[in-house]
Amino acid sequence: MTALSVNLNKFALLRNSRDKNSPNIISLARRCIKAGANGITVHPRPDQRHTKYRDVYDLASLIKKFPTIEFNVEGNPIYSFLELVKQVKPNQCTLVPDSPNQLTSDHGWDLRHNTERLKPIVNDLQKLGIRVSIFLDPDSNQISLAKMLGTDRIELYTETFANSFGKESQEDVLEQYRKLSMEAQELGLGVNAGHDLNLHNLGLFLTIPKILEVSIGHAIAVDSIDYGLEVTLNKYLETIQIAHLKTQ
Numbered sequence: 522m523t524a525l526s527v528n529l530n531k532f533a534l535l536r537n538s539r540d541k542n543s544p545n546i547i548s549l550a551r552r553c554i555k556a557g558a559n560g561i562t563v564h565p566r567p568d569q570r571h572t573k574y575r576d577v578y579d580l581a582s583l584i585k586k587f588p589t590i591e592f593n594v595e596g597n598p599i600y601s602f603l604e605l606v607k608q609v610k611p612n613q614c615t616l617v618p619d620s621p622n623q624l625t626s627d628h629g630w631d632l633r634h635n636t637e638r639l640k641p642i643v644n645d646l647q648k649l650g651i652r653v654s655i656f657l658d659p660d661s662n663q664i665s666l667a668k669m670l671g672t673d674r675i676e677l678y679t680e681t682f683a684n685s686f687g688k689e690s691q692e693d694v695l696e697q698y699r700k701l702s703m704e705a706q707e708l709g710l711g712v713n714a715g716h717d718l719n720l721h722n723l724g725l726f727l728t729i730p731k732i733l734e735v736s737i738g739h740a741i742a743v744d745s746i747d748y749g750l751e752v753t754l755n756k757y758l759e760t761i762q763i764a765h766l767k768t769q
Contacts, residue, residue, distance in 0.1 A: 522761065522762065522765040523727055523732045523733065523734065523735055523761050523764070523765065524559035524560055524591065524733060524734040524735075525557075525558050525559050525560070525734075525735060525737065525754075525757055525758060525761055526558070526559060526560035526561060526562045526591065526593050526734055526735070526736045526737075527550075527553045527558045527560070527561055527562065527737065527738065527741055527754070528562040528563065528564065528715075528736050528737060528738025528739075528741075529546055529549060529550060529553075529561060529562070529563055529572065529576075529580075529738065530563060530564050530571040530572050530738050531571065531738050531739050531742035532544050532546060532549050532742055533546055533563075533571040533572045533573070533576060534570065534571040535742075537570065537571060537573075546572070546576050546579070546580070547576075547579050547580065547583055549750070550580055550583055550584070551583065552750055552751065553750070553754060554584075554587055554590055556750070556751045556754040556755065556758075557754060557755070557758050558590075558754055558758075559589075559590065559591065559734075560590055560591035560592065560593055560612075560734065561580060561584060561590065561591075561592055561593070562593040562594075562595060562615075562736045562738065563576060563577060563580060563593075563594055563595070564594075564595045564596055564617070565577055565594070565596055565602070565605065566596065566619075567597075567599065567601065567602075574601075574605055577594060577605055577609055578608075578609060580592065581609040581610075581611065591611075591612040591613060591734075592609075592611040592612050592613070593611060593612065593613040593614070593615055593654075593734075593736065594606055594609065594611045594613075594614055594615070595614070595615035595616070595617050595656075595736075596615075596616075596617055596619075597616070597617055597618060597619050598616050598639070598642050603642065603645075603646075606646065606651065607645075607646075607649060610649055610650065610651060611651060612651070612652060613651065613652045613653070613654055613674075614646050614651050614652070614653055614654070615653075615654040615655070615656060615676055615713070615736075616630070616639065616642070616643075616653065616654070616655045616656065617656040618630045618631075618635070618656065628658060628678065629655075629656045629657035629658035629660070629663070629678045630655055630656060630657060630663070631663070632655075632657075632663050632666035632667060632670060633662075633666065636666060636669070636670055639655070639670055639672075640670055640671060643655075643670060643671050643672050644671065647671075647673070652673045652674065653672050653673050653674070654672065654673065654674035654675060654676050654711070654713055655667060655670070655672045655674075655675055655676070656675075656676050656678055657675045657676065657677060657678060658678050658681075659677060659678065659681055659682075659694075659697055659698055659701055660701075661700070661701055661704060664701060664704050664705050664708065664710070665708070667705070667708075667710060668705075668708040668709070668710060672710070673710070673711060674710060674711035674712065674713055674733065675705055675710055675711075675712060675713065676712075676713040676714060676715055676734075676736070677698060677701065677702065677712060677713070677714045677715075678715070678716050679698070679714050679715060679716045679717060679718055679726065680716045680717050681694055682694050682695060682698055682722070682726060683716070683717035683718065683719075683722055684717075686721065686722040686725070691725075695725065695726070695728070695729070698714075698726070698729060699728075699729045702729050702730075702731070702732065703730075706731055711733045712731065712732055712733060713732070713733055713734040713735070713736065714726065714732050714734070714735050714736075715735055715736035715737065717739070717740070718735055718737050718740065719737070719740035719744075720740065720744060720756055720757065720760060723735065723737075723757065723760050723761070723764070724760050724763060724764050727760075727761060727764035727765070727768070728764065728767065728768060730768045735761075737757065741753055741754070741757065744756070
């Protein structure tokens, strides 16, 4: 069944708006785990405007106490980020091609121009026992290049799907993602997904079989305002379970 990894960045952004430690990121992670989340994701950016490097160390210490919970650290593989990841050794590192001033991740890697840069990075992380995933646009030209790169998984950037949801193009776009996912799986790549997935569109997206993980942050933070964190997570986990049963 698809794993739910909760991205804590938006909660950290709220915390950083005041010179306090509220909401407490470690406490939130513990609550997510207790509520049934399968993993925790953070994206520490160079300016540390939401998740700070210190949070990554603290979260790693917490998650080590829960052997079934996965820790996913994502970001652009600049030197400081890679040094952090190598010290923490999360279960998974997702490489994302975002620039320091980006509001949020808004595109995947173009592997036609980045394979030489990424290949030694992927190899070094894998040697440390870290599973590597790379963030990709829904572009079939990138899938075979991802296999050649040697990454373990890809994470499909799902904003195109989210933008099509409820529109005439919805089924065509969903089919595009389905074909890309199947192509990747046939090559032996695991498939994750994330960006703008929410309670409305997640169930439909997960009609695509064998999506291993969805990473969701913004929508969970927003829904928590209406429902509270635990109820929100239960809704997402229920959506995933229903989708899983439909694809069996």
